[in-house]
Each structure stands twice: as structure tokens, then as C-alpha cells.
Amino acid sequence: MQKLIASIKKEFLLLIxxxxxxLLMYLMPIILVIIITIVQDSTFKLVxxxxxxxxxxxxxxxxxGDTLISILxxxxxxxxxxxxxxxxxxIQKQLLNDNQxxxxxIPTKFSENLKEKARILSTSMLTEFGLFEEDSSASTPLSIxxxxxxxxxxxxxxxxxxxxxxxxxxxxxxxxxxxxxDLYAQMGIExxxxxxxxxxxxxxxxxxxxxxxxxxxxxxxxxxxHNVPAWSIFAMFFMVISLGSNIVKERLSGSxxxxxxxxxxxxxxxxxKIFIYLIVAISQLAVIFLLGKFFFxxxxxxxxxxxxxxxxxxxxxxxxxxxxxxxxxxxGTYAKTQEQASGFGAITVLIFAAIGGIWVPSFVMxxxxxxxxxxxxxxxxxxxxxxxxxxxxxxxxxLPTILFLIIFIFVCQIFIYLKLKIQNYI
Amino acid sequence: xNPIIEISSVSKTYKGSLEKSLDDVSFSVTKxxxxxxxxxxxxxxxxxxSIICGIIPKSDGEVQFYQDDSPILLRDMLxxxxxxxxxxxxxxxxxxxxxxxxxxxxYDIPQKKLEEKIDHLLNVLGLSxxxxxxxxxxxxxxxxxVNLAIGIINNPDILFLDEPTVGVDVQSKNAIIAYLEELNxxxxxxxxxxxxxxEAQEFCNQIVLIDKGTxxxxxxxxxxxxxYDEQNLEHLFLRLTGxxxxx
Numbered sequence: 001m002q003k004l005i006a007s008i009k010k011e012f013l014l015l016i017x018x019x020x021x022x023l024l025m026y027l028m029p030i031i032l033v034i035i036i037t038i039v040q041d042s043t044f045k046l047v048x049x050x051x052x053x054x055x056x057x058x059x060x061x062x063x064x065g066d067t068l069i070s071i072l073x074x075x076x077x078x079x080x081x082x083x084x085x086x087x088x089x090x091i092q093k094q095l096l097n098d099n100q101x102x103x104x105x106i107p108t109k110f111s112e113n114l115k116e117k118a119r120i121l122s123t124s125m126l127t128e129f130g131l132f133e134e135d136s137s138a139s140t141p142l143s144i145x146x147x148x149x150x151x152x153x154x155x156x157x158x159x160x161x162x163x164x165x166x167x168x169x170x171x172x173x174x175x176x177x178x179x180x181x182d183l184y185a186q187m188g189i190e191x192x193x194x195x196x197x198x199x200x201x202x203x204x205x206x207x208x209x210x211x212x213x214x215x216x217x218x219x220x221x222x223x224x225x226h227n228v229p230a231w232s233i234f235a236m237f238f239m240v241i242s243l244g245s246n247i248v249k250e251r252l253s254g255s256x257x258x259x260x261x262x263x264x265x266x267x268x269x270x271x272x273k274i275f276i277y278l279i280v281a282i283s284q285l286a287v288i289f290l291l292g293k294f295f296f297x298x299x300x301x302x303x304x305x306x307x308x309x310x311x312x313x314x315x316x317x318x319x320x321x322x323x324x325x326x327x328x329x330x331x332g333t334y335a336k337t338q339e340q341a342s343g344f345g346a347i348t349v350l351i352f353a354a355i356g357g358i359w360v361p362s363f364v365m366x367x368x369x370x371x372x373x374x375x376x377x378x379x380x381x382x383x384x385x386x387x388x389x390x391x392x393x394x395x396x397x398x399l400p401t402i403l404f405l406i407i408f409i410f411v412c413q414i415f416i417y418l419k420l421k422i423q424n425y426i
Numbered sequence: 427x428n429p430i431i432e433i434s435s436v437s438k439t440y441k442g443s444l445e446k447s448l449d450d451v452s453f454s455v456t457k458x459x460x461x462x463x464x465x466x467x468x469x470x471x472x473x474x475x476s477i478i479c480g481i482i483p484k485s486d487g488e489v490q491f492y493q494d495d496s497p498i499l500l501r502d503m504l505x506x507x508x509x510x511x512x513x514x515x516x517x518x519x520x521x522x523x524x525x526x527x528x529x530x531x532x533y534d535i536p537q538k539k540l541e542e543k544i545d546h547l548l549n550v551l552g553l554s555x556x557x558x559x560x561x562x563x564x565x566x567x568x569x570x571x572v573n574l575a576i577g578i579i580n581n582p583d584i585l586f587l588d589e590p591t592v593g594v595d596v597q598s599k600n601a602i603i604a605y606l607e608e609l610n611x612x613x614x615x616x617x618x619x620x621x622x623x624x625e626a627q628e629f630c631n632q633i634v635l636i637d638k639g640t641x642x643x644x645x646x647x648x649x650x651x652x653x654y655d656e657q658n659l660e661h662l663f664l665r666l667t668g669x670x671x672x673x
Contacts, residue, residue: 006531017519254515261509264532
């Protein structure tokens with residue numbers, strides 16, 4: 001026991017004297033998790049909280065351009081700034097020089113085109129119903145001038161697509177309203193009931209979003225629930241720089257050689273390393289979780305909701321930590337120099353994080369990359385945490401993660417043993 | 427007197443090498459001796475000590491330890507074996523006290539006895555004033571003394587030292603040799619390698635000379651001087667190993 005305590009104490013001292021390693025293991029992930037969560041939360045707010053600034057140049061000779069602008073304003077999604085008489089070049093210049101990212105140019109024949117389209121549609125419908133005789137003009141293709149959207153080239157494609165889809169939906173409502181008005185007019189009824197017209201633009205069918213989860217706790221997926229577990233895993237695996245280098249340094253310093261001439265088991269040294277770094281990993285988790293729970297709300301970020309399956313949280317955290325330690329020990333055992341251990345280790349963790357879905361969700365990746373990502377231990381750790389933090393944390397959903405991590409740990413430890421055996425340390 | 431270590435026909439060929447680093451080396455060590463293993467660079471001195479201490483495996487031959495004239499396994503001998511490697515083999519981030527405390531605990535030395543031993547060693551080797559300072563800031567000579575202190579923390583019966591005085595000033599060298607003399611007087615058998623022939627001539631009473639992995643001579647210093655009609659170990663060394671460079 002005295003040997004084990006001495007060995008653990010030595011590991012602890014080496015750890016606390018490694019200031020750079022401590023900074024990398026604690027401060028870096030804290031900064032990362034705060035920044036990334038703020039960034040993702042801001043993106044969410046940008047789309048959902050009336051923050052999209054939209055420049056509109058309304059060249060419409062009729063009144064429907066104004067109606068569309070009014071619908072967009074009422075939607076609560078956009079902050080609209082109207083500019084009169086801007087040419088295409090002036091709009092583009094405005095986007096490049098100002099902070100605005102998006103502009104729409106409503107064509108001169110916008111009202112005329114929409115009304116004509118509504119007339120054709122309503123005529124077709126009435127003809128179909130046998131109320132009108134066939135009108136050849138209804139089948140003539142209509143030439144409609146497009147709405148033009150100008151955008152800052154730095155704007156990402158998925159963001160542009162969501163704006164375009166949003167405008168399409170508002171346009172659709174306007175077109176439907178016009179069609180109904182025209183139907184009434186063609187049937188000789190002077191005005192469509194006001195209530196019906198407003199149904200198209202105001203009382204739109206809501207889409208209720210329900211996150212699939214097996215817990216009785218209502219967990220709302222948000223940037224905190226996604227980022228806190230993801231970056232905690234990243235932090236644990238980044239200990240490869242400290243632990244990996246520590247092992248190489250110990251080996252190169254000859255301390256391992258001296259151990260061969262001392263009546264102490266080498267596994268004692270490994271056990272004490274595992275023990276100390278397990279504490280490090282669990283404390284990393286605790287620090288980041290506490291930040292998510294208590295500090296994030298002070299920054300205006302959503303607070304972290306802990307999963308109801310606390311035993312599951314412990315098991316996944318323990319296995320994730322042990323996986324990170326095993327990986328770091330593997331790198332440290334095989335690396336020939338400290339530079340190799342920290343360089344190779346850091347790059348490998350970055351690659352594992354990228355393909356494992358830490359930075360961007362795996363489901364947005366091509367299928368082949370999603371399959372490759374399954375070799376990443378970070379993917380499985382994240383999968384386990386998502387099951388706990390977002391899906392309710394049922395054991396049958398956690399089982400694949402638990403199995404993979406146990407296999408990963410076992411394989412790493414086997415390779416560590418083989419290398420140490422070859423080097424005559426064991 | 428019966429040997430406490432018997433080295434019989436030990437050979438070593440490293441993986442990927444065609445040449446033998448050690449070829450059929452045999453000699454024995456008896457209790458209380460101060461044996462010096464000498465040879466030019468690359469002769470196989472470190473390889474030989476490493477094989478005897480079980481750090482690297484031998485390719486052929488046998489190393490047998492004895493305790494009270496009975497064969498004993500190396501593993502059982504380890505508590506009474508000391509090893510001072512040529513390289514600094516300790517934790518430079520820790521202090522001499524922390525290093526000694528750690529390595530001493532690995533020998534299962536009781537706490538009180540260990541504290542006393544640490545104090546004694548730090549005092550004798552002139553490290554008391556810096557016992558809580560990080561070793562990384564020490565001079566080469568101080569590091570050598572820390573390296574030695576760790577190797578003898580367990581009061582070894584047999585002490586192996588691989589060039590313990592390389593790269594140190596005269597003061598540190600004298601302190602180290604003086605303490606080794608004291609250890610030997612108290613019953614510790616010493617096996618050591620060095621390139622300092624004057625130091626070796628004063629310190630050793632038994633000489634093992636190897637070159638290119640082969641044993642050239644193994645005898646007492648007096649017998650060798652008589653045999654070759656020499657009075658200086660360095661001259662004898664050059665006579666037996668030649669004057670050409672060994673890089």
C-alpha cells in the first residue's frame with residue numbers, strides 16, 4: 001500500500017508542477033465551451049429572435065410589394081430597412097460596405113404578376129368545377145419577373161436557404177390570399193370575407209417541435225445541452241498532451257529503467273497514473289458541468305439540465321475518462337519523443353473530434369464519413385452523453401456506447417502491455 | 427571465497443545488429459569486492475551491467491546471484507541491489523527529498539527509517555540545503571549526487587554504478603568516491619564502470635577489462651600489474667585495448 005500511495009503522490013506532484021499541462025487540460029476547454037456555446041446560441045437567436053437585417057428595394061408599381069413587406073415585418077423574423085430607387089449595383093455596394101448581409105429587390109411587375117397568376121389559377125379551378133367555359137389564356141405559361149435576393153458572399157449557404165424558404169412561405173400565403181380574392185371576384189361576389197383573407201397570412205398552422213426523449217424530465221435541446229458534454233469529452237482527450245508527454249519523459253529520463261531494478265511492480269506505476277488522471281478527467285467534467293449549470297445563465301446562455309439517469313452519467317463519464325487515459329497512455333508508450341507524443345496526440349484528438357461530431361453534428365456529414373467517425377472514441381463518448389443529456393438516458397440506448405468504450409479501453413491496454421513487454425519493462 | 431554473482435558465457439546481440447555487443451563474457455564477483463569494469467567506448471560495459479541487473483535480456487549465457495552460498499533469483503535479490511545508471515534517472519521536476527521519498531517507498535522502507543536515511547544521505551552528499559529545491563535547477567555534479575543517493579537509498583548489498591563520476595567537478599567526484607569507500611567498508615559490494623583510470627586505480631581492487639564485447643582480462647589489480655609489469659592502470663588499459671579511436 002505504501003508503494004501505491006507513494007506512486008500516486010509522485011504522479012500528483014508531477015501533475016501540479018506541469019503548469020502548461022494543467023492550463024491545457026482545464027482552462028482551454030473552459031474557454032472553448034464558453035465561446036462555442038455563445039457563438040451557437042447567437043446563431044440560434046439570430047434566426048429566431050428578429051435579428052436578421054433585411055434591406056428591401058421595392059420597385060413594385062402596385063401595392064403587393066408593400067403587402068409582402070408588411071407580412072415580413074409582422075412575422076417577427078426580420079428587421080427591414082427600405083431603400084427607394086436603388087439599382088442592382090447600388091444594392092451590392094451597400095451589402096459590401098455595410099453590415100447588412102441580405103437584400104431583396106421586388107420587381108416592378110410584382111403585383112401585376114402575382115395577380116395574373118392568381119387569376120389564372122382561380123380561372124383554372126372554376127373551369128375544372130364546370131362553372132366556366134375553358135379559357136385558353138389560363139393554360140398559357142406566365143412570365144414572372146423574379147424576386148432578387150442579394151447576399152454578402154460570406155453568408156453560408158444553409159443560412160441563405162433558410163431565408164429563401166421563409167420568404168417562399170410568406171409569398172405562398174400572399175398568393176393564396178390573392179387567389180381566393182380572385183375566386184370571389186370571378187364568382188361575382190364583390191369582396192372576399194375579411195376573416196378568410198386574414199386566415200392565410202395570420203392564422204398559420206403552427207408546427208409544434210417535440211424532442212424525442214425517454215425521460216420524464218422535459219429536456220430542451222439547446223446550445224448548452226449540446227456543447228457542454230461535447231467539449232468536456234474534448235477536454236478529457238486533450239490530456240494526451242500532458243499524460244502522453246509525461247510517460248515519454250519518464251521513459252527517456254531513465255526512471256522506468258531504474259524501476260526495473262527496484263522490487264516494485266510496473267503495473268503500480270501505471271495504476272497510479274490511471275488513478276490520478278481519472279481524478280483529473282472527472283474534475284474536468286465537474287468544472288465544465290458546474291459552469292454550464294451556474295455560470296452560463298449569467299452570460300445569458302441556457303442553463304445545463306443534468307440527466308435524470310445519474311448512474312448512467314457516472315458510468316459514461318468513467319468510461320469516457322478511462323478511454324481518454326488509455327489513449328493518452330498508448331500514445332505515450334509508443335511515441336519516441338515528447339514532441340511526437342504531444343504533436344501526434346493533439347492532431348489525432350483533433351481528427352477524432354472532427355469525425356466524431358464534436359464540432360459539427362455527425363448527421364450533416366457524408367455517409368462514408370459518418371461510418372469512419374464510428375472509429376473515433378469521441379464519437380461514442382458523445383453518443384453516450386447525447387443519450388443522457390438529450391434523449392432521456394435509457395440503459396438500452398447507452399449499451400452500444402458502453403460496449404464500444406470497454407472494447408476501446410481493452411484494445412489500448414493490450415497494445416500498451418505488448419509495447420512495455422517488448423521493451424522489457426514488464 | 428564463494429562468489430555472490432557468477433556471470434557465465436554471457437552474450438548479447440541487439441535486434442537488427444549483426445555484431446555481438448557481448449561475446450561469451452564470464453567472470454565472478456565475490457562479497458566485499460570493488461570491481462571496476464573498464465573498456466573503451468562501445469566496449470559493452472553498460473550492456474553488461476544492464477544484463478546483470480535484468481534491465482535488458484541476454485541473448486545467451488547465465489547470470490546467477492547467490493545469497494549465503496545458495497542460488498537466488500534476481501527478482502528476490504532486488505531489495506538488496508542498488509543501481510546507479512549513467513543517465514540521470516529521476517524526476518527533475520521533483521526535489522531530492524521527494525525523489526528519495528518516492529524511490530525509498532518503493533523499497534517498502536518504513537517511514538521513520540526512510541526519513542532518517544534520506545537525512546543522512548542528503549547530509550553526506552552535501553544536498554541538505556537544497557533538499558526541497560527542484561533538481562532541474564541543479565548543476566551536473568549535484569544531479570550526479572542525487573542519482574547516487576537514490577541508488578543507495580535501500581542500503582544495498584551489491585551496488586552497480588555506471589560511470590557515476592562522469593562530467594562532475596573534482597569536489598563532487600571526491601564526495602562520491604569517498605562515500606562509495608564508506609559503503610564498501612560497511613559491506614557493500616561495488617561493481618562500477620568508469621573512464622577515469624586514476625580514480626579507478628585508487629578505488630578498485632578487482633578489474634574486468636572488455637573490448638569489442640570480449641573479455642580481455644579479469645583479475646585483481648595487483649595481479650594484473652604483476653602480470654604486465656605495469657604500475658599505472660591507464661598505461662595498462664592502452665596497452666591492452668590499443669590507442670586508436672573508438673567512435
